Amino acid sequence: MKDNKIQIAILGLGTVGTGVYKVLKKQQPEMLPKLGVEVEVSRVLVRNLERAASRVDDPSILTNKWEDIISDDTIDIIVEVMGGMEPARTYILDALHAGKNVVTANKDLIAADGHALMDAAKDANKDFLFEAAVAGGIPIIQPLKQALQGNYIEEIVGIVNGTTNFILTKMTEEGMEFKEALQLATDLGYAEADPTSDVEGLDAGRKMAILASIGFHSRVTFKDVYTEGITKITARDIRYAKEVGCRIKLLGRARNTEEGIEVGVYPMLIDSRHPLASVNDSFNAVFVKGDAVGDTMFYGRGAGELPTASAVVGDIFDVIKNMHFGCTGRIGCTCYKQIPMKNRENIVSKYFMRIKVEDRPGVLAAVTSVFGNNGVSIEQFIQKRKNDDLAEIVVITEEVKEKNFDDSVKILKTMSMIKQISAIIRVY
Ligand SMILES: NC(=O)C1=CN([C@@H]2O[C@H](COP(=O)(O)OP(=O)(O)OC[C@H]3O[C@@H](n4cnc5c(N)ncnc54)[C@H](OP(=O)(O)O)[C@@H]3O)[C@@H](O)[C@H]2O)C=CC1
Numbered sequence: 001m002k003d004n005k006i007q008i009a010i011l012g013l014g015t016v017g018t019g020v021y022k023v024l025k026k027q028q029p030e031m032l033p034k035l036g037v038e039v040e041v042s043r044v045l046v047r048n049l050e051r052a053a054s055r056v057d058d059p060s061i062l063t064n065k066w067e068d069i070i071s072d073d074t075i076d077i078i079v080e081v082m083g084g085m086e087p088a089r090t091y092i093l094d095a096l097h098a099g100k101n102v103v104t105a106n107k108d109l110i111a112a113d114g115h116a117l118m119d120a121a122k123d124a125n126k127d128f129l130f131e132a133a134v135a136g137g138i139p140i141i142q143p144l145k146q147a148l149q150g151n152y153i154e155e156i157v158g159i160v161n162g163t164t165n166f167i168l169t170k171m172t173e174e175g176m177e178f179k180e181a182l183q184l185a186t187d188l189g190y191a192e193a194d195p196t197s198d199v200e201g202l203d204a205g206r207k208m209a210i211l212a213s214i215g216f217h218s219r220v221t222f223k224d225v226y227t228e229g230i231t232k233i234t235a236r237d238i239r240y241a242k243e244v245g246c247r248i249k250l251l252g253r254a255r256n257t258e259e260g261i262e263v264g265v266y267p268m269l270i271d272s273r274h275p276l277a278s279v280n281d282s283f284n285a286v287f288v289k290g291d292a293v294g295d296t297m298f299y300g301r302g303a304g305e306l307p308t309a310s311a312v313v314g315d316i317f318d319v320i321k322n323m324h325f326g327c328t329g330r331i332g333c334t335c336y337k338q339i340p341m342k343n344r345e346n347i348v349s350k351y352f353m354r355i356k357v358e359d360r361p362g363v364l365a366a367v368t369s370v371f372g373n374n375g376v377s378i379e380q381f382i383q384k385r386k387n388d389d390l391a392e393i394v395v396i397t398e399e400v401k402e403k404n405f406d407d408s409v410k411i412l413k414t415m416s417m418i419k420q421i422s423a424i425i426r427v428y
């Protein structure tokens with residue numbers, strides 16, 4: 001505190017940092033009546049002072065030295081929005097040890113090491129909040145920890161990456177090329193510093209690890225999550241999905257089953273009538289199924305400057321209220337169980353598959369018998385087109401164990417009549 005004002009330092013002034021600065025400035029007239037105290041951004045850590053100068057009213061608050069912030073006893077709250085593992089992790093731990101509260105949007109760090117950071121916050125009796133780390137502006141972490149705590153959560157499924165949802169929307173609605181859509185998402189500030197984490201499903205995987213940990217009260221880290229991205233999805237897959245009444249979405253799915261927890265991120269066909277199918281652009285949505293509440297859905301902007309800042313500033317205000325009532329550290333780690341992860345071979349999914357086969361009698365029967373012999377039941381078998389003595393067939397299975405499906409695919413790949421397996425996509 002300085003001059004009776006809460007002092008905030010922001011680490012990083014990129015998309016989110018700039019948004020936080022703007023939202024705090026716009027909220028200035030509300031601070032005193034809302035929080036009972038005035039709030040000031042007194043320091044901003046950047047790498048390049050010159051580049052950041054035009055983004056703040058008073059460039060003298062900028063510094064490129066962490067020392068200037070960590071040694072300043074007047075700073076109450078550190079807002080980490082630089083991203084990445086280091087030095088973010090060290091700075092957060094230093095800040096907590098120095099008795100400062102921390103708010104972050106850093107899912108990479110939390111999905112890998114959240115437990116250690118929450119323990120450090122508990123030991124220091126300080127707040128460590130991260131609502132922006134999952135699904136940007138959508139309130140989902142707080143609702144899971146608070147309003148839904150009277151439930152056993154059975155399943156969490158959602159679209160939790162804005163960049164890939166934006167890309168898939170542009171490819172589906174406007175026939176845009178993948179690369180062009182990714183560039184647009186990057187220009188709009190949705191993508192990560194390295195967009196590979198978006199398009200390969202890693203960012204969504206990190207968010208699902210965080211949601212599963214909170215929802216199921218058992219620690220799930222990113223390495224427990226199976227991830228597939230959207231780079232192999234083609235315009236033809238999207239068109240065929242439409243023909244069977246579906247859309248393709250990158251879905252994160254976490255289930256707490258009797259055989260353990262399963263968490264995965266996959267592009268999936270989803271029935272066009274399902275509410276998640278009409279979540280477009282950078283919007284995210286998270287479905288949470290609780291034993292008492294039933295189905296709930298949280299919807300909003302999952303990425304971008306102001307939506308993400310909305311979540312960060314919400315956390316900052318919570319910290320300030322906690323400070324005011326002397327109850328800092330009220331919400332910490334909620335993982336009090338140790339549930340094993342489910343063996344992947346026992347995970348059950350439904351599949352869509354495109355195969356190019358020789359166009360001659362007996363081929364379809366041979367394909368069907370491979371599936372049959374491996375315990376895979378077929379829901380739909382569609383012959384698409386013929387050319388150059390090849391036929392394309394689309395297979396949609398019933399729900400089957402992944403191992404049974406994988407075994408069938410291994411055998412199909414060895415058969416000379418199968419010329420190409422063009423796509424394998426799960427169906428929600
Ligand atoms: N963008 C979004 O929509 C969302 C992002 N997030 C998360 O928020 C965080 C920030 O993301 P975003 O704002 O998009 O990222 P940006 O790349 O736009 O901004 C990061 C900022 O941090 C600065 N920075 C990085 N490392 C250091 C360092 N060592 N010292 C000082 N400054 C540093 C960068 O400086 P410089 O420019 O000089 O490199 C840059 O200004 C990430 O954890 C991200 O995953 C969460 C939800 C949504």
Ligand SMILES: N[C@@H](CC=O)C(=O)O
Pocket residue numbers: 133135136160161162163164190191192198203302303304
């Ligand atoms: N890159 C992320 C940003 C928010 O977490 C996304 O696209 O969702």
Ligand code: NA
Pocket residue numbers: 131132133134135136137138139140141311
């Ligand atoms: Na959020």
